[in-house]
Amino acid sequence: MEDEVDRLVAAWRRERPDLDVEPLEVLSRVSRLARHLDRARRLAFSEHSLEPWEFDVLTALRRAGSPYQLSPGQLLTQTLVTSGTMTNRIDRLAKKGLVERLPDPSDRRGVLVRLTDVGRDRADQALAGLLAQERAILGELSSAQRGELAALLRQLTAPFDNVPG
Amino acid sequence: MEDEVDRLVAAWRRERPDLDVEPLEVLSRVSRLARHLDRARRLAFSEHSLEPWEFDVLTALRRAGSPYQLSPGQLLTQTLVTSGTMTNRIDRLAKKGLVERLPDPSDRRGVLVRLTDVGRDRADQALAGLLAQERAILGELSSAQRGELAALLRQLTAPFDNVPG
DNA sequence: CCGCGATGTCTCGACGTCAAGAGAGTTGAT
């Protein structure tokens, strides 16, 4: 089946036959798919009264394991946002009672953000919902294809994730 | 090589061994890679004094072919933003002299957005820069792998692009 | 023990996006 990127690439080949636009076949699809996924996630999370950004922060803490606490700095690197944004997010989550701020006992500059019990339950519920939705989206692919796709994508993401790029 | 999603998936398996988190292997990588690509693109475009959103609009017009004009509505569907956003974008691009607004001769509600000569040159230069950067990112993969990856991604994007979802 | 660069968090202003709705114009049925 044809997709929007096929049309996009065809248009470029017509307008700029001198250029090799093959890279777009991969990377434009990644960008557009991510955009679609964002929208779908927003819908899935709204059933749990969560925004995507709330989910990102809560699940980062949830994954950390008991006692479910991380520093704002650690949250930054996991969620790929800036420090000003994270301060704002923590404020809002704290106001909703999903996380709480604690002073870091070993560094007085620092703060620890801890998931509340309510926050943990919300994160768990929303994760289950997200996985159900993602399984539906991936239904198109066989198990072997999913494995291939994951491996190929890993080759592209690894350089970003490992060097400080 | 390991990436951030490997670590993320391992953490979930430790914390929630009852859940099958395999879908994340694919879709979390897509989202994270898109995020990294955004940053890289922003950097590449800054050499041509363009923002990513400016590039998106200018190239949509460029791809349309001579006389390089589309309605705001057509631009919406290609760039996946809302109408308020597009109005704002056109305003700013017009102020910079990269596009101009013309009345649609066949529908007096409508407007046509046309690329100026300056805008066309900018779009062409930025596209060349983008392709160079993307080739570098894809350098990790063989030609056959790029083809596979594109085909697999197409299977995921096609449902979004074809049904009005 | 002191000084100084590095580090961690927060503050602030500017900016881009979204969602909802208003206004103008079009279309087709009566």
Added chain:
DNA sequence: ATCAACTCTCTTGACGTCGAGACATCGCGG
């Protein structure tokens, strides 16, 4: 002709993010 439903673009206000800089603290080298 006329009217209602629809389409297209723009306006508005709220919101989340970013980037730069402020401020306190840490920890290493002299």
